[in-house]
Amino acid sequence: MIAKKVLLVGNFGVGKTSLIRRFVLNEFSEEYISTIGVRVSSKIIQIENQEIKLLIWDVAGTSDDEKVPKAYFLGSSAAMYVFDLSREETYKNINAKVDIVKELSGLKNITIIGNKKDLVSSKEIEAIKKLIPFSIDLITSAKENENVEDAFKELAKQTLN
Amino acid sequence: MAISKIEHFFIEITTNLTGVVTEIVSGKFAISEFKIQQSIYIACPFLEGTLEALTINDPFLIEGMVIVSNQKEYNVDVELLKTENEVAVLIHNRTNVYKYAAQLNQNRNDLFFLKRELHEKNIELDRLRKVADKANEEKSRFLAMMSHEVRNPLNVILGYTELINEEEVSNQVKEHLKYLTISGKNLKVIVDDILDLSRVEAGKLQLSNAPVDLALLIDQLKNNYKSSHRDLDINLEFSISNKLPKFVFGDDVRLLQILTNLINNSIKFTQKGAVSTFVDVISLDKKDVKISFKVTDTGRGMTESQAASVFEEYQQNELDDNRIHKGAGLGLAIVKRLVAAMNGTISVTSKIDLGTTFQVDIPFKVDTSTVIKSTSEDVVNNNYINSSRILVADDNFLNRTIVAHILKKENANFTLVKDGVEALLEMQKETFDLVLLDINMPNLSGESLIKQKEAYHQSNSKTPILALTGNSSIDDIKGYLKIGFKDVIPKPFTSAQFVDLLNKNLK
Numbered sequence: 001m002i003a004k005k006v007l008l009v010g011n012f013g014v015g016k017t018s019l020i021r022r023f024v025l026n027e028f029s030e031e032y033i034s035t036i037g038v039r040v041s042s043k044i045i046q047i048e049n050q051e052i053k054l055l056i057w058d059v060a061g062t063s064d065d066e067k068v069p070k071a072y073f074l075g076s077s078a079a080m081y082v083f084d085l086s087r088e089e090t091y092k093n094i095n096a097k098v099d100i101v102k103e104l105s106g107l108k109n110i111t112i113i114g115n116k117k118d119l120v121s122s123k124e125i126e127a128i129k130k131l132i133p134f135s136i137d138l139i140t141s142a143k144e145n146e147n148v149e150d151a152f153k154e155l156a157k158q159t160l161n
Numbered sequence: 162m163a164i165s166k167i168e169h170f171f172i173e174i175t176t177n178l179t180g181v182v183t184e185i186v187s188g189k190f191a192i193s194e195f196k197i198q199q200s201i202y203i204a205c206p207f208l209e210g211t212l213e214a215l216t217i218n219d220p221f222l223i224e225g226m227v228i229v230s231n232q233k234e235y236n237v238d239v240e241l242l243k244t245e246n247e248v249a250v251l252i253h254n255r256t257n258v259y260k261y262a263a264q265l266n267q268n269r270n271d272l273f274f275l276k277r278e279l280h281e282k283n284i285e286l287d288r289l290r291k292v293a294d295k296a297n298e299e300k301s302r303f304l305a306m307m308s309h310e311v312r313n314p315l316n317v318i319l320g321y322t323e324l325i326n327e328e329e330v331s332n333q334v335k336e337h338l339k340y341l342t343i344s345g346k347n348l349k350v351i352v353d354d355i356l357d358l359s360r361v362e363a364g365k366l367q368l369s370n371a372p373v374d375l376a377l378l379i380d381q382l383k384n385n386y387k388s389s390h391r392d393l394d395i396n397l398e399f400s401i402s403n404k405l406p407k408f409v410f411g412d413d414v415r416l417l418q419i420l421t422n423l424i425n426n427s428i429k430f431t432q433k434g435a436v437s438t439f440v441d442v443i444s445l446d447k448k449d450v451k452i453s454f455k456v457t458d459t460g461r462g463m464t465e466s467q468a469a470s471v472f473e474e475y476q477q478n479e480l481d482d483n484r485i486h487k488g489a490g491l492g493l494a495i496v497k498r499l500v501a502a503m504n505g506t507i508s509v510t511s512k513i514d515l516g517t518t519f520q521v522d523i524p525f526k527v528d529t530s531t532v533i534k535s536t537s538e539d540v541v542n543n544n545y546i547n548s549s550r551i552l553v554a555d556d557n558f559l560n561r562t563i564v565a566h567i568l569k570k571e572n573a574n575f576t577l578v579k580d581g582v583e584a585l586l587e588m589q590k591e592t593f594d595l596v597l598l599d600i601n602m603p604n605l606s607g608e609s610l611i612k613q614k615e616a617y618h619q620s621n622s623k624t625p626i627l628a629l630t631g632n633s634s635i636d637d638i639k640g641y642l643k644i645g646f647k648d649v650i651p652k653p654f655t656s657a658q659f660v661d662l663l664n665k666n667l668k
Contacts, residue, residue, distance in 0.1 A: 005210030012270050032274070033267065037225020037236050037259060040207040055209050060225070060266070063273075071223045075214030087277075 001044065003053040004159035005075050009068050009101055010082035011090040012061025015115040018142035019082065020058050023152050028143050038072060047156045054156055073105040078158035080111040080151065085128060085139070086119040095133050111155045117141040174250045176201050180212050183247060190254045191230035201250065204228055205239070208250070215243040225259060228252070236260075301359045305632070308356045309601070312631030313557055315352070316653035319345045320563035323656055349653055350425075354491035356634055357418075361498045367636065368412040368502055372528045375405050375452070378413055379440060382420055395428060398437040405442055406450055409525035414635055415499050416523075420454060422492040423519045427458035430517070434459025443522060450527050457518040463511040471509055472497040496521075545667035546571040546660065550591070553577050554584035554607065555599040555629060560652070564597070564629075567656045571663075581605025588617035593624050595667055597650070600630040600641070611645045625666045 008016040013032060017039075021027045024041045039058045044051055057076070059068050073079070081098050083091040091114070098110050114128065118141040125139060137154050140147040172188030172195065180201045185192065194204035202209045207226045215221055221241040228235050236259035240251040322341050330338070379401050386397050420438065427436040436458045443451040463471065472493050500507045505523035551573050555561050561577050568575045576591075578584050582604045588596065598607030611626055625647040630637070638649045648666050650659060 003209050013274060032270070037227060038207060038223075039227045042206060055206060057207065061270075063269075069224065071221065074221070074223075075210040075212075077210075 001051045001053055003042075003055055004077040004156070005055045005057065006155050006159060007057045007059055007068075007072060007076050007079040007105070008082055009059050009079060010061060011084070011087075012063060014061065014082045014084040014087070014090050015142050016061060016082050017058050019113070019115060019140065019148055019151065020056055022142045022145055022148045024056070026145070028145070030143075043152075045153065045156055047153060047160065052156050052159065054152065054159075056152075067100060068104060070104045073107075076105055076107070078109075078111065078155050079105050079107055080113055080155050082113045082115050084116050085114045085125060086116050091128065091132060098134075107158075109158055109161070111137045111151070111158055113137060113151050114139045115142060117146055118144050171251060171253045174201065174252070176212070176248045176250060178213075178243075178246070178248065180208060180248075186249075188252075190252070191228065191235065194228070194230050204230070205250075205252070208239070208241075212241070212243075212248055215241055215248065217243050217245065219243070225255075236263075304355055304359045305634075308352045309631035311348070311352050312652045313560065315345060315348060316631070317557070317559040317563065319349075319653045319655065320560075320566075324563070324566055345653070351491075354495055357495050358491050358498070361495065361502070366498075366502055368415060370410050370412070372408040372530075373411045373413040373416065373525075374408055375440060376401055376407070378417060379438070382417060382424070382438070385421070386424070394433055395431055396435040397424070397428075398435055400437065400439045402439075402441040404445065405440065405452065406445070406527045406529075408528035409450060409452070410528050411503070411523075411525050415503070419496050419499050419521060420456070422496045423454075423456040423521070426492055427456055427460060427517065427519075431458040431460030434516070436460075445527075447529075448527055449524060451522060451524045454521040454523070455518060457516060459516045462513040462515050462517055463509075464513060468509050468511045468517075472507070543664065543668070544571065545664045546573045549573050549594040549667055551575040551663075552584060552587050552591075552593045552596045553629075554579070554581060554597065554602060554610075556580055556602045557599070560599070560629075564659075567659055570656075571660060581607060581610040585610055585613070585616060588621045588624075590620070592620045595663065596621065596624055596626045597629050598626060598646075600628055600632060608641075608644065614645070627662070627666060 008020065010016055017033075018028060020041055021029070024043045037060060041056045041058065042053055043056070044053050046052075057072060059072055062068060079101055081094070081101055083094060085091075094112070098112065101110055102108070112132075112134065114125070114136050117125070117139050120128075129136060138147045138151045140151050142148055170190060172190050172192060173186035174182055174195055175184040175186060176182050182195055182197055182199055182201050185195055185197065191204065195201065201212075205226070205228055207223070211223065219242075221243075222238065223241075224238045226237050226239055228237055235254055235256045238253045238255050240253075242249045319342065322338055322345060326335065326338050326342075379399050383397075383399050424436055424438060436456065439453075439455040439457070441453050441455070443453050445451075497507055500521050500523065503523050505521055507519065507521045509517060509519050511517040546568065551568060553561065553564050553568070553575060555564065555577075556579050558579075561579070565575065565577055576587055576593075578587055580602045581598070584596070584598060585605065587593075598610060600607045607628060607630075614622075626645065628641045628646040628649045629652065630641070630649060631652045638651075641649050648662060650662050654662075
């Protein structure tokens, strides 16, 4: 079985930890506890007939003027950029933010996830899609367990590319 | 915490290139988690993937990782150095440092979300405020319109009641007419109160700041009650201190309204005895004076709880007699707002069966510049209406009839028309001594007509034009005077008021 290191990055409070908790433990908590440093979780998933042990790095969320330390990306095979559909500031300059992640990680592709689908209407989602200059890979809700598994599968597929 | 030995804070381990622990070099921290020949990834899952990617002989630091020892989480910084054959791993326990960093981080993020929530709530509050303001404006507009619509028929009711009263009728009919008049007047007070309150609530109350002769104001108050309450079994007493400055800056109309409302309220709850008004000085210097207005009655008094809620809107304490005076319970609420607008205070003391005292204390600026006029200009005794050419324009047939009746009685030479266009035609062909224009008329309103000065200038350039209207708030009246009306006759009016105003303007 191969192990693949993946990172979840994005502004603080967008729900990175909640997505991982939902994916790994199938749990959700309304309580917001900010992540400090990095917490690594793992889960084995099956992609294209092979088992992959995903080592998921839950990196502490950043504010607009902070960068994820470059050291975290060493040896990473894929990264997920998570933003909050209900908070404009988390996707306002997403293009530049994703470029920084690409530069730090050396990865060509980053999986883009819009989380907290439960807080916005489909009309608002359509408006956000038009606003963002590239396609969003998946719209998720950690709270309602919508598309969470698919998001990590997408991430796992990226590790194989 | 005492400074511990350094080995309490770090552990040094050597692994082979696949992460198997080959040697525990030093340290005590979390030592039980690491075993020779066991994968380091068990205790440090974050190293999987990273270890393999290390560059040989390039020291590497990763910060803030979480490791678990004895079911307890620790934050550590990890230094790695990969050589050809092995990897040296140095793990620093930085839990205490990260504990504070975590708290700061949590606080910062919580603050951010709280600020965001506050911002959203402010937006929502602002939206709700706008909705409420709009609703309030609508309400004020509705009340103003309704008040006007009510005044017109009320004028007719009171006018005809007065006309019938002048006829030869039985005492029983006279008695019925008395109650009809009281009810009509009461309805007028209610309409005025509702309109006033809505204006105060909408923040549209503008107080004037002109010289006020307080002695004259009390005289006026006395005169007002002389005629209207002569049939009551109550003595109305007025007392004014001689220490009062002759003139103060204030709003005489609203002061009169405050005192009238208080006196009316006292009269309402007093069957026998007296209602006394005292005006006295609390403090006085060259520039400022604080004056107390006290209205005391010998009425039935109030309980403490009744007194506590007496200034609330629509507050009506039950009357225990069968009198038909009963307002909308707004008089005292209006008084309280007016007093507050004048930076004053109001209080009430009351004892059951002994009576009630309302005290209003208001600060004023003393006016030393106004010269006392030698004669009172408002006393009009002559009949100037007799033989005067008067034009009356009103679309309401019944109102025209009442006006016609009064003018006929006063021996005026009058013309009646039913709208502004007809009035204009009359004004173009004839010179009048006085013109009465209803404000709201079809085809051409009184407001529009008075603005077309050039159209009637030739024959009526000096003719006093009076507004006849149900819109009788102070702001309305100010507005009418501004566009050229010489005076305003508010509906409903009594024939005495109507005649007085006409004589005043014909003089």
